[in-house]
Amino acid sequence: MNSSYTVFGIKTGIIIPGDNITDIILCALKVPDTLKDGDIIVIAESALASSEGCIIKLDEVKPSEAALELSRRYNTEPRLTEVVLRESDSIVGGIPGFLLCMKSGTLLPNAGVDGSNAPEGTVVTLPKNPDGSAERIHNEIFEKTGIRAGIIIADSRTHAMRLGCSGVAIGCYGITAVSDEKGRKDLFGRALEVTELAIADNIASAAELVMGEANESTPVAIIRGLGLEINKESGVQSIEPSGCLFMGVAMNSNPSLFN
Amino acid sequence: MNSSYTVFGIKTGIIIPGDNITDIILCALKVPDTLKDGDIIVIAESALASSEGCIIKLDEVKPSEAALELSRRYNTEPRLTEVVLRESDSIVGGIPGFLLCMKSGTLLPNAGVDGSNAPEGTVVTLPKNPDGSAERIHNEIFEKTGIRAGIIIADSRTHAMRLGCSGVAIGCYGITAVSDEKGRKDLFGRALEVTELAIADNIASAAELVMGEANESTPVAIIRGLGLEINKESGVQSIEPSGCLFMGVAMNSNPSLFN
Numbered sequence: 001m002n003s004s005y006t007v008f009g010i011k012t013g014i015i016i017p018g019d020n021i022t023d024i025i026l027c028a029l030k031v032p033d034t035l036k037d038g039d040i041i042v043i044a045e046s047a048l049a050s051s052e053g054c055i056i057k058l059d060e061v062k063p064s065e066a067a068l069e070l071s072r073r074y075n076t077e078p079r080l081t082e083v084v085l086r087e088s089d090s091i092v093g094g095i096p097g098f099l100l101c102m103k104s105g106t107l108l109p110n111a112g113v114d115g116s117n118a119p120e121g122t123v124v125t126l127p128k129n130p131d132g133s134a135e136r137i138h139n140e141i142f143e144k145t146g147i148r149a150g151i152i153i154a155d156s157r158t159h160a161m162r163l164g165c166s167g168v169a170i171g172c173y174g175i176t177a178v179s180d181e182k183g184r185k186d187l188f189g190r191a192l193e194v195t196e197l198a199i200a201d202n203i204a205s206a207a208e209l210v211m212g213e214a215n216e217s218t219p220v221a222i223i224r225g226l227g228l229e230i231n232k233e234s235g236v237q238s239i240e241p242s243g244c245l246f247m248g249v250a251m252n253s254n255p256s257l258f259n
Numbered sequence: 260m261n262s263s264y265t266v267f268g269i270k271t272g273i274i275i276p277g278d279n280i281t282d283i284i285l286c287a288l289k290v291p292d293t294l295k296d297g298d299i300i301v302i303a304e305s306a307l308a309s310s311e312g313c314i315i316k317l318d319e320v321k322p323s324e325a326a327l328e329l330s331r332r333y334n335t336e337p338r339l340t341e342v343v344l345r346e347s348d349s350i351v352g353g354i355p356g357f358l359l360c361m362k363s364g365t366l367l368p369n370a371g372v373d374g375s376n377a378p379e380g381t382v383v384t385l386p387k388n389p390d391g392s393a394e395r396i397h398n399e400i401f402e403k404t405g406i407r408a409g410i411i412i413a414d415s416r417t418h419a420m421r422l423g424c425s426g427v428a429i430g431c432y433g434i435t436a437v438s439d440e441k442g443r444k445d446l447f448g449r450a451l452e453v454t455e456l457a458i459a460d461n462i463a464s465a466a467e468l469v470m471g472e473a474n475e476s477t478p479v480a481i482i483r484g485l486g487l488e489i490n491k492e493s494g495v496q497s498i499e500p501s502g503c504l505f506m507g508v509a510m511n512s513n514p515s516l517f518n
Contacts, residue, residue, distance in 0.1 A: 003268040003469050003477070093508030095501075100508045107420040109504050156456075159418045160505035161366040162427065163498045164437040164457030166464065168418075178423040197415075197467070198423030205425065205464030208456070209485060210262050218262070226468060239422045242354075245368055246419035249352030249359045250509040 005225035009210030009218040017053035021133075022140040024051070025220055035141070038230055040150040040223040042207035045170055046117050046124055047219035048133055048153055054125045055118060056083055074099060080113065080123060087111035087125050105238030106170070107247070108157055127153065130171020131235045138173045148230040150175035154204035154211075160246050167204030169236050175200065175228050177236040199228070200236055264484035268469030268477040276312035280392075281399040283310070284479055294400070297489055299409040299482040301466035304429055305376050305383055306478035307392055307412055313384045314377060315342055333358060339372065339382060346370035346384050364497030365429070366506070367416055386412065389430020390494045397432045407489040409434035413463035413470075419505050426463030428495050434459065434487050436495040458487070459495055 012028045015021070021043065029035060049055075058079045063071065067082035074094035076084075081099070085091065088101035088111040101111040103126070112126035127133055134151040141149055153171030158164070169177060177200035184195070207221035241247040271287045274280070280302065288294060308314075317338045322330065326341035333353035335343075340358070344350065347360035347370040360370040362385070371385035386392055393410040400408055412430030417423070428436060436459035443454070466480035500506040 004265055005468065006263055006265045007465070009262040093511055095504055095507035095511075098504050100504050102420075105420070107505070158504060159427075159460075161361075161364070161498065161500065161503050162457060162460060163496045164455040164460065166457040166460040168421065196423040198421060198425040199468070201418075201421060201423065201425040202464040202468050205461040206266070206468065209264065209458070209461050209465065237422045239420065241420065244420050245354055245357050245359050245417060246366070246505065248354035252352055252354075 003227070005223060005227075007206050007210055008222040008224065009216075010220035010222060011216075011218050012047070012220060013217065015047045015050045015219065017050065017055060019051040020140075021048055021051045022137050022144070025137075026141070026144060028220065029222070035145055035147050035149060035222070036224060037147050038149070038224075038227070039147070040152060040175060040203055040226065040228065041137070041141075042152045042154050042204060042211075042221045042223065043134075043137070044211055044219040045112070045127055045130065045153050045155045046114060048130070049124045049127045050118070052127055052133070054127060055122050056125065057122050058083075059121060070094070070099065076110075080110070080115070083123055083125065084111045084113050087113055104170075108155075112155065112170075126155070126170065131173060132171075134171045134173035135234055148174065150228065150230055152200050152203055152207070154207055156208055165208075167201065167206070167208035169198075169200035169204045172200045172236050173234050174230050174232070176231065176233050262486070264482060264486075266465050266469055267481040267483065269479035269481060270477050271306070271479065272476065274306045274309045274478065276309065276314060278310040279399075280307055280310045281396050281403070284396075285400070285403060287479065288481070294404055294406050294408060294481070295483060296406050297408070297483075297486070298406070299411060299434060299462055299485065299487065300396070300400075301411045301413050301463060301470075301480040301482065302393075302396070303470055303478040304371070304386055304389065304412050304414045305373060307389070308383045308386045309377070311386055311392070313386060314381050315384065316381050317342075318380060329353070329358060335369075339369070339374070342382055342384065343370045343372050346372055363429075367414075371414065371429075385414070385429065390432060391430075393430045393432035394493055407433065409487065409489055411459050411462055411466070413466055415467055424467075426460065426465070426467035428457075428459035428463045431459045431495050432493050433489050433491070435490065435492050 061079040063078040063082040071078040071081040075096045090102045092100045098109045118124040130153040138151045151173045152169045155170045156165040179197045181195040269287050320338040322337035322341040330337040330340040334355045349361045351359045357368045377383040389412040397410045410432045411428045414429045415424040438456045440454040
C-alpha cells in the first residue's frame, strides 16, 4: 500500500488586529468533514502576527544612531532598520537592501519584519511567541471541537545559495518538529549518517504550495493523512552556530561575526 | 472552493546500477489511475544516482595530498574526502566531520557524497546531470504513456541555522522551478517585496514527508492536483554568492572565502 496525504488551502478574509485566529480557521474550514483528529494546521506567520497586533506604523518610529548607520551601510530604509534592530537578537551583517539577523536561534533577513500584506505605511513583525500561540490555538480547537490537531506557524524564507523562498516552521505545537532517526538503518542495513529530519519545515513547505505570498488570502492549510502522532511537544529545536555547517564555516573564517 | 493536492509515496525495490528508473517508476505506480497529465514525479537523487552507476568503491580511491590535508583539518575520512574533492567545484570550508562545498552553483555538505543507502564500502555521488536525467525521464514517460509529467530530482539538505534536513530540488524538467511573482500585489494592493517562490524546493520537501531517508524503499513520490503548467523548462536557477544574503555576509567578512 502506498502512503499518501493531502494538503488543503483554506481561504479567509483579511485578518486584522484583535481577530481570533482560531475562530477564523474554524469558520473558514470547508475541507471534507471539516477537521479530523491528526490533521496538521499550518498558519502563515503574517496572519497570526496581524491578528496579534504585531503591526508597527513607520511614521511613529524614530531611527536610532545605530539604525541610521546600518541603513547607510546597507542601503536600507532607516525607520524599517530601526524596527529590524529592535526585533533582532543580533545583526550578523547585510547585503544592499537586507540585514541578516539572528532571532530566537534562527538566521533570517530583516528579522522577519515585512512590509508585504500589511496596511500602507506599516510593517508586520514576527509573532511574539509562535510556539505559545501554536499551543493556544491547539487548545482552543480542542475545546471547541474535541479534535487534537498539530499546529505549525510557517514563514517563507530564503536559504543559502538557493533562489526563491520556501516554507519553514517558526512555531510548532502537538507534533515532533524534528524527528531523530538515530539507530535506524539504511537500505543496506547500515546506520544512517544523517539522522535528523526537519518534519515541520517540510510540512511548512508543503503548505506554502497552496498558500502563496500574494493576494491569495489563503493563510491557512490543512495537512491530512500524514499519520504523525499528535503529542504535547512544543517548539522547533534550533542549533548552535558552531554546530551549523554554514555558520561554522563563516565563524571559522571570521570569529568576530557573532560578537 | 479550497485548493488541494495530494502526495503519494511510491515504493520500489532496491535500485542498482543499470536499472531503468523510468521503468521502475511505471512498474511501481499503484496510485489511483496510475499517472495523470500534470502529475509531478519526485525522484530521490540517491535512487537516480544508483541507477546511473554513480557508486564509488572506497578501496579503489587513493587520497591526494590535498585530500589528506583537508581530512586532517576537518577530521574526515581521507578516501571520502578525496571523492568529495573530485565532486566539488570548490571547498568553502568545513566543521569537524563535514566539508562545505560549492557544486553546480549550490552550497552543500560533502558535495552530496553519501554513504547511506549505498552498499558497504561504497559511497554514492550526486547524479552527473540531474536536469538532463529529469528531461530524459519526462520524455521516456511521454513515449511510453502519452502523459506529460513534471520531473523533480530531490535531495535532502541542511540549511543555515536549521536543525534537520529538508527537501530541495537539484534537478527539474517540465515545470517552472522558481516562480517569479514580480508585479503581483499583496493583500493591500502593494507590490510584493519578495517575489520569488522556490516551487520545486517546496515540492521536494512535500515529497520528502512520504519518502524518508532510511529503509523505507520509497524513493519516488507523485504530486497530484497542484495545477502547475507542464512546460519545457529545464533546471533550477541558482544565484550568485554576492546576491545571496547568507554568502554575501560571509564574503563581506572574508573576501577570500571563494578563492
